[in-house]
Amino acid sequence: MLDEIRSKIAPFNARLVAVSKTQPVENIRKLYDAGQRVFGENRVQELVEKQAQMPADIDWHLIGHLQKNKVRQIAPFVKMIHSVDSLKLLQTIDNEAVRLSRVIDCLLQFHIAEEESKFGFSETEAIEMLQSPDFFLLKNIQICGVMGMATFTENTAQVRQEFRELHRIFENLKTRFFSEKPYFKEISMGMSGDFEIALEEGATFVRIGSLLFSN
Ligand SMILES: *Cc1c(COP(=O)(O)O)cnc(C)c1O
Numbered sequence: 518m519l520d521e522i523r524s525k526i527a528p529f530n531a532r533l534v535a536v537s538k539t540q541p542v543e544n545i546r547k548l549y550d551a552g553q554r555v556f557g558e559n560r561v562q563e564l565v566e567k568q569a570q571m572p573a574d575i576d577w578h579l580i581g582h583l584q585k586n587k588v589r590q591i592a593p594f595v596k597m598i599h600s601v602d603s604l605k606l607l608q609t610i611d612n613e614a615v616r617l618s619r620v621i622d623c624l625l626q627f628h629i630a631e632e633e634s635k636f637g638f639s640e641t642e643a644i645e646m647l648q649s650p651d652f653f654l655l656k657n658i659q660i661c662g663v664m665g666m667a668t669f670t671e672n673t674a675q676v677r678q679e680f681r682e683l684h685r686i687f688e689n690l691k692t693r694f695f696s697e698k699p700y701f702k703e704i705s706m707g708m709s710g711d712f713e714i715a716l717e718e719g720a721t722f723v724r725i726g727s728l729l730f731s732n
Pocket residue numbers: 536538559580581707708709710724725726727728
């Protein structure tokens with residue numbers, strides 16, 4: 518599937534995060550051998566175990582909900598955290614990054630879906646945080662953009678509307694807070710079932726798991 522997915526992504530200015538959660542390292546290795554270097558995991562434990570077994574030139578992205586007490590385990594190597602959903606979490610990431618003398622790239626996760634259970638900021642909450650004095654004190658994190666998950670539904674018009682909303686939030690934050698920060702450029706949206714819509718709506722990262730590993 519990798520080649521087919523790649524050819525669908527190619528016309529867009531986007532990159533593939535191969536979501537390898539639940540996959541054994543042999544399967545990850547196959548994609549690695551085919552040139553894939555960006556992998557996403559949603560659990561810290563699994564991420565740490567796989568990172569230790571796989572080549573060092575992989576970019577590991579954490580895409581799932583992150584608890585503050587687990588930040589330390591991934592801070593030394595994680596390339597990007599897509600799932601930042603509170604100032605407190607950001608402060609914890611920053612503390613670890615300072616301790617390690619590295620800068621950690623983060624995305625702000627937004628709640629764009631209808632479903633109750635998904636994590637993420639509202640636009641208002643994010644703006645409040647970005648204006649707060651505490652946010653200005655953060656030194657070793659870099660907010661590179663936004664992430665979101667659409668509602669799990671057959672209704673493609675709704676999915677498209679939710680992706681469009683995330684893109685609008687991205688543009689609003691860029692204008693208001695990041696106009697002089699060229700690294701604020703990422704929109705992480707789209708999974709196996711909806712990545713083509715996400716690409717059309719401006720995704721720069723698509724996070725694909727089940728489809729990619731389905732032969
Ligand atoms: C599992 C997961 C994906 C990939 O989902 P698929 O439907 O398997 O492509 C993307 N993003 C997040 C946050 C996930 O947890």
